[in-house]
Structures are given as C-alpha cells and as structure tokens.
Amino acid sequence: MKLILLGPPGAGKGTQAQLLVDRYRIPQLSTGDMLRAAAAAGTDVGVRAKTIMDRGDLVPDDIMVEIIAERIGQPDTGNGFILDGFPRTLAQAEALDRLLEQRGVTIDAIVEIAVDEDVLMERIETRARETGGSRGDDKSTAKRLENYREKTAPVSDHYRSKGTLKRVDGMGTVDEVAASIDAHLRPLVEA
Numbered sequence: 615m616k617l618i619l620l621g622p623p624g625a626g627k628g629t630q631a632q633l634l635v636d637r638y639r640i641p642q643l644s645t646g647d648m649l650r651a652a653a654a655a656g657t658d659v660g661v662r663a664k665t666i667m668d669r670g671d672l673v674p675d676d677i678m679v680e681i682i683a684e685r686i687g688q689p690d691t692g693n694g695f696i697l698d699g700f701p702r703t704l705a706q707a708e709a710l711d712r713l714l715e716q717r718g719v720t721i722d723a724i725v726e727i728a729v730d731e732d733v734l735m736e737r738i739e740t741r742a743r744e745t746g747g748s749r750g751d752d753k754s755t756a757k758r759l760e761n762y763r764e765k766t767a768p769v770s771d772h773y774r775s776k777g778t779l780k781r782v783d784g785m786g787t788v789d790e791v792a793a794s795i796d797a798h799l800r801p802l803v804e805a
C-alpha cells in the first residue's frame with residue numbers, strides 16, 4: 615500500500631499515519647521527522663533546515679525532493695509507505711510524479727484530511743503550548759498556516775484534477791477519521 619497523506623498542520627496527519635503504520639505494516643515517511651532528526655544530528659542540511667522550520671517556513675524544494683528520492687529507494691519501502699508532509703508545494707508534487715514514473719511506482723491512494731481553519735488554529739496553538747519550545751511561537755504558527763494556504767493547498771488541486779484525491783472529514787474523533795480513511799482504503803486491499 616503506497617499512500618500520500620495530505621492536510622494542513624494540525625489536521626491529525628501524524629496520528630492517522632501512525633494508525634496506518636500499524637494496520638498496513640508500512641513505514642511512515644514523515645519529512646518533518648526526517649528534518650528534525652537531521653537537525654538533531656547537526657548535519658549541514660539539518661542545521662539550515664532548523665532555522666527555516668523555526669520560522670514556520672518551508673525548506674527549499676530541491677532539498678526536500680532529494681531527501682525523499684533517497685528515502686523512497688530504501689528497502690523497508692518494498693511493501694509500501696505513507697508519505698506524510700510531502701509533497702508540500704506544487705513543484706514537489708510534480709517532482710514526485712516524475713520520480714515515481716521513472717521508477718515505475720504507482721501510488722494507491724492520496725488521502726486528504728480536511729478541517730476548518732478556526733479549529734486548526736486552536737489545535738496548533740494547543741499543541742504548541744503542550745510541546746513548548748520553538749514551535750510555540752504565534753508568528754511561526756501563523757506563517758505555517760499561511761504557507762499551507764498559499765503553497766500546499768495547490769497540491770490538493772493538483773491531485774484532484776488528476777482524479778486521484780480522496781477527501782475525508784477530519785473534524786471527527788481520531789476513530790471516526792480513521793474509519794473514514796479505512797473506508798477508502800479497504801476496497802483497494804480487497805481488489
């Protein structure tokens with residue numbers, strides 16, 4: 615099962631991705647986690663990325679595409695993967711299309727978790743308070759949402775126009791959202 619999970623920050627992507635990891639025994643490829651690991655390890659890319667992430671900005675496309683190209687080639691993705699946090703711009707989506715085509719890989723489903731903006735803002739702020747530290751800055755939160763609206767929302771349009779987007783309502787409980795996602799994926803497994 616090869617999946618792309620889309621949705622704004624605070625939509626519950628990470629939580630749902632974890633449930634999918636357990637259900638389908640496939641790795642979650644979270645670009646946010648990869649960048650944070652690189653930052654913690656103090657690599658050049660990681661150090662540059664940290665400054666950008668702390669501002670709530672997006673790491674440049676070429677870096678992200680390189681990271682993902684490398685990650686998708688690793689042996690643990692043989693049974694599939696869940697892309698979480700990538701693609702986040704139209705350029706990334708187009709680069710991913712090319713990459714997958716070159717490698718003869720097809721994505722089984724692209725799932726978008728939809729939530730309304732007020733609820734999002736609240737969820738992000740609560741999480742920022744709970745986790746504390748650099749993510750808890752209002753300015754970077756606002757920046758993150760603005761980047762989502764301007765740069766990431768077009769990614770959904772890209773897949774919608776290709777007819778491959780499955781949209782689920784992210785406003786329910788964790789279980790309800792998981793059930794909606796499952797309803798889209800089950801037929802693919804049974805097929």
Ligand code: ADP
Pocket residue numbers: 622623624645646647649666667668670671672673674678698699700701702703706758
């Ligand atoms: P959140 O869950 O808050 O949306 P993530 O953990 O997915 O955040 O990502 C954290 C940060 O890492 C993002 O705010 C962004 O700066 C950077 N990042 C992650 N994925 C990408 C990407 N595909 N393109 C550019 N920047 C990215």
